[in-house]
Amino acid sequence: MTRPTTARSLLLVMTTALAAAALAVPAQAHHRSSESSLPAVTPRAETPVLHDDDEGGNSDADDPAIWRNAAAPGRSLVIATAKEGGLRVYDLDARPVQSIAAPPAVGEDDAPGRFNNVDLVHGLRLSSGRADLAVTSDRGHDRLRFYRVDRDRVGGPLTDVTDAAAPPVFSRDQAEINDQRTAYGLATWTDPASGKSFALVSRRERTSITLLEILPTATGTVTYRTVRTLDLPSSFRLPDGTSWSPCAEPDELPQVEGMVVDPANGTLYAGQEDIGIWRLRADLTGTPKLIDKVREYGVPGVYDEETEECTPGADPGYGGTKISADVEGLTLLTESDGDGYLLASSQGDNTFAAYDRELEDANEYEGGFRVAPVNSTLDGSEECDGAAVLNAPLGDRYPNGLLVVQDGHDSPGDGNRPATNFKFVDLGTVMDALDD
Template structure:
């Protein structure tokens, strides 16, 4: 989500030379290494002519039998789901279900994550789990690359309840299922989805439950509310500026399967680390630069005018902090990738929690050429450290681009809202940024 209450995101000149990372010390965005994409998906346009599609969140499904025929499943908000092959070509499009009795409230998908080998009544299957923001539900899609008509099939239990809302009237207010991460408990073998609530600080843990008919439903286990107000070192209380009835929400989330740790990006605050079962006490592992900055909300412009920076924020993330994804290596090594949407960069943190997720550097996704641009205002990202055929022998990073270029105008000469996804060779990236 692109909400810059304290001003517009910074505009940075493209970097033409790579700079070496200075150990764990944070670098200015202009000094970070730059990697360029290999390809990009067809542009999605956020207007009626383009189906009101808006690229948001991707996930990579690995075809174990034929890695070179793996897929990327991605959300497009009112445009539903898109499925792409490794050459970034669209192979399937699925519309989101329309909310009942709400003609002015279209269906909308927000985030997606995957589960491998989910036990169904018909056998095990890989599935994509999606937050259905328009209906405040989860939707589950079976993945079958050999299926005629496209690899995804909706197997959601028709009786699946709303995640947060009490009734349809509350669903229509759109404080609904938003961010999403899936998780399998290695001790019990049970599978879960963690879901955040739009414009609220609440997280919910849902257990996925197969039915006897081959569909999948879910049951809420527990919820947890992250803080919306914070005590600063000078003793004052700070609440991030925003619309009066909105609290600082979470969207980007990922679970480390090795230890059951959930990382949750509270957009205007920073990154939390907590147990994926939502027990225990969350820890704020890093803050956005704007943390602690007061702001005055203007109802006419729907923007906040920032006050003086008291200097309590972090130095690596610029609000909003968005897509989180995990680069996994054997033995528990690897990195947490975080999208710093406000300055078009990505931050890397050590995966080891014992050392407090030390900052390890960062990078930018820059333009490859005039027609293949980089990533700006990135909402969602996903990484897979595994061979994916000859095209990506060391894996793949997919990032959302919130401002796809070159610009396209409509019949009135106005620039159309254009988004998409960029495919980055993971091997080339890690050669440049791996500390």
């Protein structure tokens, strides 16, 4: 989610034991790198623009996932959330294939549903046989929804197989759901030891992450059960001995959205938007480690209720040097030799940062890039919310694999109407940029 820095309030909360773990990250020399100093890659295609207004169906591009058609890679799909616009499915030419509406939320105003993030589960055993599923976080109902993927199904490749009795993820009742502190960020994971599939879900405006086991039912639908929940810190002890929390609206804590699990070692990476990137076990046991901080980490701020804006104070220099708030769009680039990168969207400066996957290297920063415009009609990516990468041949169009990124400001614009979409980037150009 792109949240303006104008909507933050200072929350000073007692430092927890988890916050102490963040102190393992040493303070770095504080400087701001220029967007133009990183190598540029350009998109090969873009999806049709989505408009977040009544005329445009209140659709807002957010998070993509790439489904590979093993039998015909050139007929693979990109499945993406459009928030109140539901789900969108695109082919590799970025053309729409299917649109699925988000179920209306149940509330006083019967507000529309809102699909936030999406990920994939491969080969889940249903009563009708094994199937690939698209999983999305439904903010409007505080639930997960599941869609079976069948590329050649008449009417579109996605079929809703969500069990009607699937419970709320976080909320105890409808009143809490109406407050919209509901299911938000999402990452899926299949444990190779047990073969069980899981979803990790974060909570809007809270620091919670919960682990859900994905469960097929006897009737062919899919539900889930809660395994455990972990709360990341909301307050941090700075090197000068003071306590700090990012400026936010009253009663709003620094949330997590972007998440991804490394299947090679069961490691979850979670982007706490105004804090940085955490590394922790995907089963939510053990102690999280903050592997990098946003540049704004430690900067004080004062919230003004009249203007609904934050006034930042002097930067004490305790932040990182590679990513700017919000940090989002985490995705994993896996190479054939087992190496690869964790990619993270740095919304504050419109760039992407790459970190080594190797835990022994402490997820060392390996470089970055930006997605730049091709011409006046095919622009780049700004304030990227979600990203997905697949390092596998996808037919003649993307023989080197594909990176899909959200563009928070598609251009050319359409007056004052918010405009977003998704950019498709040849992964070969990204690898070249990171190798420079």
